[in-house]
Amino acid sequence: MFDAFIDGLFLVLQWKAFSLMLVGMGLGFCVGLLPGIGGAATLALMIPFIFKMSPAEAFAFLLGMHSVAATTGDITSVLFGVPGEAISAATVVDGYPMAKKGEAGRALGAALMSSLLGALIGAVALALAIPIVRPLVLTFGSPELFMLSVIGISCITSLSGAGARGQIKGFAMGLLGLLVSTIGQERQSGSLRFDMGIMYLWEGLDFVPVLVGIFAIPEIIDLAVRGTSIAGEGPAQNLRSGVMEGIKDTFRHFWLVFRCSVIGVFVGIMPGAGGGVAQWMAYAHSVQSAKDSKDRERFGKGDVRGVLGPGAANNSKEGGELIPTVAFGVPGSGAMAILLSGFLIMGLVPGPDMLTKHLSITFSMVWTLAIANIITVLLCLTVLDQLAKITNVRGGWIIPFVLLLVFVGSYTANGQIADLIVTLIFGMISYFMVLFGWPRPPFVLGFVLGKVIETYLFISMSRYGFTWLKHPIVVLLIVLMVVVIVYPYIQQRRDRAAGSANA
Amino acid sequence: MRKGRVLFCIFLIAVATYAIRSALGWSFKTKLFPLSVSIPLLVLATIQLLQLIFGKGETDEGAGLDLDFSSDVPAEVARRRVINTFSWIIAFIVSVYLIGFPLTVPLFIFFYLKFQSEVSWLYTIAATAITWGFFYTLFQWLVHIQFESGAIQTWLGW
Numbered sequence: 001m002f003d004a005f006i007d008g009l010f011l012v013l014q015w016k017a018f019s020l021m022l023v024g025m026g027l028g029f030c031v032g033l034l035p036g037i038g039g040a041a042t043l044a045l046m047i048p049f050i051f052k053m054s055p056a057e058a059f060a061f062l063l064g065m066h067s068v069a070a071t072t073g074d075i076t077s078v079l080f081g082v083p084g085e086a087i088s089a090a091t092v093v094d095g096y097p098m099a100k101k102g103e104a105g106r107a108l109g110a111a112l113m114s115s116l117l118g119a120l121i122g123a124v125a126l127a128l129a130i131p132i133v134r135p136l137v138l139t140f141g142s143p144e145l146f147m148l149s150v151i152g153i154s155c156i157t158s159l160s161g162a163g164a165r166g167q168i169k170g171f172a173m174g175l176l177g178l179l180v181s182t183i184g185q186e187r188q189s190g191s192l193r194f195d196m197g198i199m200y201l202w203e204g205l206d207f208v209p210v211l212v213g214i215f216a217i218p219e220i221i222d223l224a225v226r227g228t229s230i231a232g233e234g235p236a237q238n239l240r241s242g243v244m245e246g247i248k249d250t251f252r253h254f255w256l257v258f259r260c261s262v263i264g265v266f267v268g269i270m271p272g273a274g275g276g277v278a279q280w281m282a283y284a285h286s287v288q289s290a291k292d293s294k295d296r297e298r299f300g301k302g303d304v305r306g307v308l309g310p311g312a313a314n315n316s317k318e319g320g321e322l323i324p325t326v327a328f329g330v331p332g333s334g335a336m337a338i339l340l341s342g343f344l345i346m347g348l349v350p351g352p353d354m355l356t357k358h359l360s361i362t363f364s365m366v367w368t369l370a371i372a373n374i375i376t377v378l379l380c381l382t383v384l385d386q387l388a389k390i391t392n393v394r395g396g397w398i399i400p401f402v403l404l405l406v407f408v409g410s411y412t413a414n415g416q417i418a419d420l421i422v423t424l425i426f427g428m429i430s431y432f433m434v435l436f437g438w439p440r441p442p443f444v445l446g447f448v449l450g451k452v453i454e455t456y457l458f459i460s461m462s463r464y465g466f467t468w469l470k471h472p473i474v475v476l477l478i479v480l481m482v483v484v485i486v487y488p489y490i491q492q493r494r495d496r497a498a499g500s501a502n503a
Numbered sequence: 504m505r506k507g508r509v510l511f512c513i514f515l516i517a518v519a520t521y522a523i524r525s526a527l528g529w530s531f532k533t534k535l536f537p538l539s540v541s542i543p544l545l546v547l548a549t550i551q552l553l554q555l556i557f558g559k560g561e562t563d564e565g566a567g568l569d570l571d572f573s574s575d576v577p578a579e580v581a582r583r584r585v586i587n588t589f590s591w592i593i594a595f596i597v598s599v600y601l602i603g604f605p606l607t608v609p610l611f612i613f614f615y616l617k618f619q620s621e622v623s624w625l626y627t628i629a630a631t632a633i634t635w636g637f638f639y640t641l642f643q644w645l646v647h648i649q650f651e652s653g654a655i656q657t658w659l660g661w
Contacts, residue, residue, distance in 0.1 A: 432511055
């Protein structure tokens, strides 16, 4: 175990892997700052470029980029009240009022340092979880893994919208993703499904053109519709003053940062919850930690604790999300679903092998998370003034370059013009999904997990018939799935009852 | 917006119906999974459609864990810009089909920056040259990606 831990470090420190991590970090840095482009979309864009890399190089590149995007996303949240990433939204609540009060430097210092601590705690959690998770994973067979995958989709759908309608939409999108994954040759019998007589569809739809269309196109459209500079008309401020104060704040409230990091790790472990939930739970915990009602009133008006909590949770959840992704092949978020496709491209099957045969690669991910965040925060602290200027670039100047990246990325999947058409079709479907409030993460999760789920289902049915449904862990997981699905309804009913009691 | 929501539900129902009809003729192994997902999809999309038609009506809120489109721009302007952007995307794909990727890249960047973003000549030419240079160096010279020839080059026998 210790040897694999050290091997993991050396894998990251090899010049090629380290250089690729730096390239990934540079991309993640820009993506985190640009509100028009999400970290998940960029992961999807970069997937085609990993084909010729070794697994350690590919994960250094992808994880370096992804973890940095979460850190730098806080910068535009603080400066302009525009979340650089969807997972940086909670930072706006107190970060932007701090900037308006002339404390932008302090807020940024706090956000960056809490992000660093959060990332380190997440990386430690991932490293510690490996020996605990290993025996658990080894007891899981195809039926249990099938149920876990189904729970992953259930979790993300149950959180995709409020109430029964939100759940219906979430599940429908998850099912649509699963259905789309069945296009092409069926693995067991070789029969063609939904090929519509088109040879391109025989092999099934490639991850990249679909994911790029689903994530990137609606964000580009939104950027074009707004027609302004991507961050709006933000104020020019000297940010350096106060940065040190923000760093000191992180250590003054160390236990709050620690607790919020733990929240991030736990939410990350739960498949489907993701950073969107972690940041708000951490923010809620920060508010709950106020000494009294008067202290609580400071939140929302520029309290540094409102920046520290979400900042820490956003980054610690990266380590947490990697735990189910690596150990069970159940991604914790849309970004992890895309990362999962990276595993499959590299020929790595998430599960027991990642904790035995490929343990050093798993540990290289831990090291990447830690090293990438340390370098990013040190770099951010030195170039804060220049960073802000990037977000004032006009949207119209950015769009053609992003579109180019989108289509080159999708074209490299198969080298056919059909890849571009697939991207356009799924981009259009995705645009209407967003427009009409149908969540995209369940679709992506369904599409990425579809083939794995079908294989597990097929093996379970072939080996056990229907008796696999009586396996103790399967029964437990079915109960858990029911709880996951029913809980939002119970919560809604409780809220209604509490509301009517107050009225 | 309501009409659009109804149409999207009908689209989902049509997809699920097509999947069920196609799968019914396959062997058990082949149809098991597609049927297990398309039947509940049909049921859920139908419930959603019925709720839209006969229910209390839906708010314009987006999906909980997803992007929300900007609502600051007037609907008519937003619609025009959406159609405009999709037109550029379609033009890009048609251009790749006709003249191939390597030629489309500089032309697209040039025309978009000059005529859509209305950027100065100097910036347009500089950005086009840098992008073309970057594209050629990275994808053709370093990575050796084989781009298909355009239909026009094929027709001319180039």
